[in-house]
Amino acid sequence: MxxxxxxxxxxxxxxxxxxxxxxxxxxxxxxxxxxxxxxxxxxxxxxxxxxxxxxxxxxxxxxxxxxxxxxxxxRHRCGEPVSSATAESAVDQVISKRMVKKQQMRWSPRGAHLLLQVRTRVINGDLADDFARWYPGFTTPGRVEFAA
Known part of the structure; x- marks a missing residue:
């Protein structure tokens, strides 16, 4: 060949x-x-x-x-994302800072997982809704949207 x-x-x-x-x-x-x-x-x-x-x-x-x-x-022509590199980069950045062995205050795998859940809710704009559901009467003065 x-x-x-x-x-x-x-x-x-x-x-x-x-x-x-x-x-x-x-x-x-x-x-x-x-x-x-x-x-x-x-x-x-x-x-x-x-x-x-x-x-x-x-x-x-x-x-x-x-x-x-x-x-x-x-997807590219419609302006949709063609990779998850942005999300993966954020995860790597957050996790690698605290999961390395030489770090003085190292996270547990459970703590890192919980942080990523919160971070995802913030990026998706769902965290305020969660607080409103958990704490009736919770209001947000000016809802801030985060870019992914």
């Missing part, structure tokens, strides 16, 4: 997956897997065999999760 052709095919597969077209991506993946399983002239190298194995695993993953793969292109 020509490495440039394989790279081009993988780029096409990535494009189809990005746009939620798992049917076409799987069609190309299956063809690529077959090309690696049926060497024409010689036995495949260790690198080619390893790549073929990983390609087969990837193909199996896409087959098993094809109904879960979103159309990121459509």
């Amino acid at each position: 020509d490495p440039e052709r394989v790279d081009a095919e993988l780029e096409r597969i990535k494009h189809f997956l990005w746009h939620g077209n798992t049917f076409r991506a799987l069609d190309l993946l299956d063809d690529l897997v077959e090309d690696f399983r049926d060497p024409v002239h010689r036995s495949p190298s260790d690198t080619q065999q390893a790549f073929s194995t990983r390609l087969g695993e990837f193909c199996g993953y896409i087959h098993g999760n094809d109904d879960q793969i979103p159309n990121y292109g459509e």
